[in-house]
Amino acid sequence: MLGAVVGDVVGSIYEFRGLEDKNFQPLVHPAAFFTDDTVLTVAVADALLHNRDVVEAFKDWGHRYPDSGWGGRFAKWLFSDETRPYGSYGNGAAMRVSPAAFLATSLDEARRLARKVTEVTHDHPEGLRGAEAAVTAIFLALQGERAHTIRAQIERDFEYALPPSPEVIRPSYVFNETCQGTVPEAIVCALEARDYEDAVREAVSLGGDADTLGAITGAIAEALYGLPDDIGRQVWKKLPREMRVIIEQLYAAKGAVLPVG
Numbered sequence: 001m002l003g004a005v006v007g008d009v010v011g012s013i014y015e016f017r018g019l020e021d022k023n024f025q026p027l028v029h030p031a032a033f034f035t036d037d038t039v040l041t042v043a044v045a046d047a048l049l050h051n052r053d054v055v056e057a058f059k060d061w062g063h064r065y066p067d068s069g070w071g072g073r074f075a076k077w078l079f080s081d082e083t084r085p086y087g088s089y090g091n092g093a094a095m096r097v098s099p100a101a102f103l104a105t106s107l108d109e110a111r112r113l114a115r116k117v118t119e120v121t122h123d124h125p126e127g128l129r130g131a132e133a134a135v136t137a138i139f140l141a142l143q144g145e146r147a148h149t150i151r152a153q154i155e156r157d158f159e160y161a162l163p164p165s166p167e168v169i170r171p172s173y174v175f176n177e178t179c180q181g182t183v184p185e186a187i188v189c190a191l192e193a194r195d196y197e198d199a200v201r202e203a204v205s206l207g208g209d210a211d212t213l214g215a216i217t218g219a220i221a222e223a224l225y226g227l228p229d230d231i232g233r234q235v236w237k238k239l240p241r242e243m244r245v246i247i248e249q250l251y252a253a254k255g256a257v258l259p260v261g
């Protein structure tokens with residue numbers, strides 16, 4: 001889950017300026033910051049850990065950080081009295097769901113929790129598919145499944161055509177904020193990487209929605225390869241205390257070590 005936060009922070013300064021080189025330096029730029037992907041990931045963790053109403057948790061956390069780079073339609077929903085879903089298939093569905101994979105004890109439960117936190121806004125079939133696919137990849141990786149097994153299951157269960165590698169995606173990829181234009185690419189960046197850092201570098205430098213690609217890929221890559229402490233620590237310092245508390249609670253609930261050194 002912290003892997004998603006790190007991916008968001010790494011990508012934050014590249015969201016609106018294309019980046020085609022995965023060797024950008026440094027990985028965690030001093031000016032990098034958390035955005036909506038982090039705020040909503042923390043909100044999902046809060047809702048699931050404390051049995052909070054999901055809409056209430058989104059509105060609560062969203063209002064605490066009003067300048068987090070919200071997508072247009074989500075912002076409209078967030079800052080209104082509306083509590084009903086709005087049929088979204090934006091990639092916001094997939095960037096925030098990692099706590100569902102973290103807290104579940106079975107794949108069925110992971111997917112059920114993913115639907116629960118997604119359908120309150122992103123109730124379009126593509127929104128639900130994106131969230132469930134991301135959660136499935138994370139959950140299987142946490143179970144110790146290998147990349148090729150995860151790839152096969154994602155292709156079978158969700159009928160995404162996963163490109164063979166980031167190199168194949170890169171030349172024709174353009175900025176895209178839909179689930180169907182982000183989730184398959186983010187999954188491939190995670191599955192075909194050497195390690196956590198390599199995965200996030202590939203995702204952030206595809207030239208798309210950098211922070212959200214980073215968040216989706218980062219969550220899967222953390223589950224597959226582990227998040228190195230030195231990277232986790234650099235991002236941890238950038239988070240407000242109230243977010244750290246929720247993240248600590250999430251790792252404690254799973255009995256996992258928080259990768260911040």
Ligand SMILES: [Mg+2]
Pocket residue numbers: 035036037068069211212
């Ligand atoms: Mg963002």
